[in-house]
Amino acid sequence: xxxxxxxxxxxxxxxxxxxxxxxxxxxxxxxxxxxxxxxxxxxxxxxxxxxxxxxxxxxxxxxxxxxxxxxxxxxxxxxxxxxxxxxxxxxxxxxxxxxxxxxxxxxxxxxxxxxxxxxxxxxxxxxxxxxxxxxxxxxxxxxxxxxxxxxxxxxxxxxxxxxxxxxxxxxxxxxxxxxxxxxxxxxxxxxxxxxxxxxxxxxxxxxxxxxxxxxxxxxxxxxxxxxxxxxxxxxxxxxxxxxxxxxxxxxxxxxxxxxxxxxxxxxxxxxxxxxxxxxxxxxxxxxxxxxxxxxxxxxxxxxxxxxxxxxxxxxxxxxxxxxxxxxxxxxxxxxxxxxxxxxxxxxxxxxxxxxxxxxxxxxxxxxxxxxxxxxxxxxxxxxxxxxxxxxxxxxxxxxxxxxxxxxxxxxxxxxxxxxxxxxxxxxxxxxxxxxxxxxxxxxxxxxxxxxxxxxxxxxxxxxxxxxxxxxxxxxxxxxxxxxxxxxxxxxxxxxxxxxxxxxxxxxxxxxxxxxxxxxxxxxxxxxxxxxxxxxxxxxxxxxxxxxxxxxxxxxxxxxxx
Numbered sequence: 285x286x287x288x289x290x291x292x293x294x295x296x297x298x299x300x301x302x303x304x305x306x307x308x309x310x311x312x313x314x315x316x317x318x319x320x321x322x323x324x325x326x327x328x329x330x331x332x333x334x335x336x337x338x339x340x341x342x343x344x345x346x347x348x349x350x351x352x353x354x355x356x357x358x359x360x361x362x363x364x365x366x367x368x369x370x371x372x373x374x375x376x377x378x379x380x381x382x383x384x385x386x387x388x389x390x391x392x393x394x395x396x397x398x399x400x401x402x403x404x405x406x407x408x409x410x411x412x413x414x415x416x417x418x419x420x421x422x423x424x425x426x427x428x429x430x431x432x433x434x435x436x437x438x439x440x441x442x443x444x445x446x447x448x449x450x451x452x453x454x455x456x457x458x459x460x461x462x463x464x465x466x467x468x469x470x471x472x473x474x475x476x477x478x479x480x481x482x483x484x485x486x487x488x489x490x491x492x493x494x495x496x497x498x499x500x501x502x503x504x505x506x507x508x509x510x511x512x513x514x515x516x517x518x519x520x521x522x523x524x525x526x527x528x529x530x531x532x533x534x535x536x537x538x539x540x541x542x543x544x545x546x547x548x549x550x551x552x553x554x555x556x557x558x559x560x561x562x563x564x565x566x567x568x569x570x571x572x573x574x575x576x577x578x579x580x581x582x583x584x585x586x587x588x589x590x591x592x593x594x595x596x597x598x599x600x601x602x603x604x605x606x607x608x609x610x611x612x613x614x615x616x617x618x619x620x621x622x623x624x625x626x627x628x629x630x631x632x633x634x635x636x637x638x639x640x641x642x643x644x645x646x647x648x649x650x651x652x653x654x655x656x657x658x659x660x661x662x663x664x665x666x667x668x669x670x671x672x673x674x675x676x677x678x679x680x681x682x683x684x685x686x687x688x689x690x691x692x693x694x695x696x697x698x699x700x701x702x703x704x705x706x707x708x709x710x711x712x713x714x715x716x717x718x719x720x721x722x723x724x725x726x727x728x729x730x731x732x733x734x735x736x737x738x739x740x741x742x743x744x745x746x747x748x749x750x751x752x753x754x755x756x757x758x759x760x761x762x763x764x765x766x767x768x769x770x771x772x773x774x775x776x777x778x779x780x781x782x783x784x785x786x787x788x789x790x791x792x793x794x795x796x797x798x799x800x801x802x803x804x805x806x807x808x809x810x811x812x813x814x815x816x817x818x819x820x821x822x823x824x825x826x827x828x829x830x831x832x833x834x835x836x837x838x839x840x841x842x843x844x845x
Contacts, residue, residue, distance in 0.1 A: 335428040337401040340365060344434030348427040349408055352419065357427060360408035364565050365396050368405045368422060407565050414744065415661055416581035418566065567591040568658060572612070574600040574686055576711045584657035600687055603651035622684030624648065624676040630724070632830040636685055637724065638676045639833070642669030649674050652690060656707045660743055663705055671695055672704065673836075675724065677717060688712045691721050693728075695836065700783065702729045702736025706746055716824035718749040719756075723825040726781040732835045737783040754782060754790040756823055759816045762808055773804060 341347070341362055349360040396404050402423045409418045563583035570579045572595060590596060590607050597612035598605050601621040606612045623638065625645040630637035642649045649669040657663050672692045678685035689708035694701060703725040708717045722738075729736035738750060757780055765771050777784050788804055791797040798807045 335431075337423075337428070340396050340399060340401045340404040341406060341423075341426070341431070342434055346411070346432040346434070348430040349410070349421055350425040350427070358413070359411045359430075360421075361411060362406045363409050363418065364407035365404050366407075366420075367395055367399060368403050409564075563661075567593075568596050569594045571596050571598050571655070571658065573598040573655075573709075578710050580658040581710075582658060582661050584654050586654055598651075598655060601684055603648055603655060603687075605651065605654070624678065624685065624687065626674075626676070629675075629833040630826070630831050632827055634680045635720075636678045636680050638678065638685070640674040640676060642672040642674060646670070652676075656690070656705065659707060659710060660705065662741060662743060675721075677708075677721060677724075679712075689717050689721060691725060693725070699739075700734060700736055701739045702726065702734070702781075703738040706738070706749075718745075719753050719823040720826060722750060722753045723823075724831075727826045727828055727831055728833060728835075729781040731831075731833060732837075735777050735781050735783045737786055750786075751790065751793070753823070754786055755794065755816075756821065757782065758787065758790055759794075759813050762806075763813045763817060765808075771806065773806065 343362050343365060345362045347360065348357045350357055405420050405422050407418065407420050409415065565583065566580055567583050568580045568591065570577055590605055593607050596605055596607060599615055599619055601623065602619055604615065606615060624640055625648055626638045626640035628636055629639045640649060646669055650667055652674060671694055673695060674690055674692050676690045677688045679688055689712060691706040692704040694704055706721055726736065742750060761776060773784050773787050776787055788797060791806065794812060796807050796809055796812065798805050
């Protein structure tokens with residue numbers, strides 16, 4: 285079993301150790317670093333001062349915290365609180381009934397009321413570090429002499445960014461207790477706090493009728509006098525606007541792609557705030573999949589029955605999830621699957637890729653989305669996987685095809701996106717699979733006689749991988765050009781499948797493009813190309829001769845898998 289942990293020094297770098305049969309471990313490489321984050325850690329050379337508190341620390345308080353390695357001290361903000369689950373000697377306290385994250389937030393004040401500061405554990409976000417490092421800590425880890433209490437706190441609730449705001453405390457709707465039944469979509473406004481993650485099929489017809497009703501709402505000004513608020517505003521107009529805003533939320537369809545934040549639309553901004561609030565606390569600590577134990581990075585909206593688990597067990601073949609070790613062991617013995625569903629479209633030695641149609645294998649694809657969300661911060665989840673193809677990258681051995689990563693792709697994309705989400709699971713990162721997945725997406729685009737681009741925004745690691753891939757492809761292409769040949773951006777785009785805007789942005793980062801008479805002109809710098817080639821960077825790319833794939837629009841109905 286492999287253990288995965290993260291360290292602030294590497295900004296979310298995750299290391300893994302897979303146990304051999306004799307119990308010894310061999311360390312694998314770390315995954316990519318996010319160079320944009322700043323390292324604000326300091327060594328803990330001072331003995332902490334003894335400061336007594338009359339009551340628990342508050343949500344929104346900022347203080348330096350001793351990192352789990354016992355050496356580094358990082359500035360952190362308190363995001364959530366709960367009664368401590370272990371005694372000072374390390375023995376577990378009496379087991380409490382677990383609550384979902386949303387309901388736990390609703391009862392947070394009741395749960396810590398009357399407790400001492402040391403009887404509460406605190407979920408903290410380390411400032412200037414990725415959210416994957418957020419963790420539960422105890423009072424002894426705080427350097428209380430650096431405490432900066434929050435101001436203007438109402439009922440101890442703040443938004444997850446530490447600023448004054450209301451918390452989402454709506455209790456989630458009932459969850460499905462089975463992982464073998466596809467979950468249909470709906471827009472139930474009574475479970476708004478989960479609108480970004482899970483919608484129930486029982487409310488689908490209600491939401492459809494609500495859409496029709498909202499389409500015919502009038503302002504009440506058709507010849508009669510309208511009612512007014514105390515401030516003189518029109519109540520009917522205000523009510524209509526509220527209904528329209530709510531309808532826009534209810535009709536907002538989450539896809540299998542990335543979260544589009546930063547919108548100027550107030551409704552979208554509120555949705556983004558809800559998303560941030562709902563996902564601020566990790567609900568699963570780690571997963572066991574295959575021979576690996578991997579620490580989860582982010583919140584994922586698993587059904588309440590399976591959420592808030594220290595360990596979730598996932599079958600690496602069918603992706604069914606379980607919460608008990610016994611169930612997991614029994615499932616491994618009886619699971620009939622040894623590979624993903626769908627058609628194998630690529631084979632190069634032990635490396636194999638399967639295309640899975642979301643329409644044909646909805647349960648598998650839904651489980652894949654839930655699993656991927658544990659490692660993707662800005663991925664949106666929606667149980668309507670029908671509009672997507674999923675491409676599953678695997679390593680094949682005598683036991684079966686072990687999932688390494690995947691990418692999803694819209695069947696029809698108005699923006700010509702050739703990739704919606706991309707993930708290499710932490711235990712397989714730093715093995716070249718990220719670049720392989722990217723190159724595969726472009727090979728598919730070239731077979732479609734199109735250019736493509738990944739759906740934005742990309743994750744932090746996604747940005748690094750894509751920029752590295754684009755740089756590699758462009759510099760190698762330019763190195764093969766004769767100095768007398770006339771090369772333009774459109775021609776490069778046709779050869780590589782990369783959209784012109786991505787080519788321009790990459791060349792701008794290399795200072796190899798200029799604007800002349802209103803047009804972009806490539807300014808080849810041989811020294812940059814030569815220095816890059818000297819590094820002899822070898823990346824794993826898709827081999828077109830190993831790819832057996834036909835574009836969907838050219839397939840017959842019977843051949844579409």
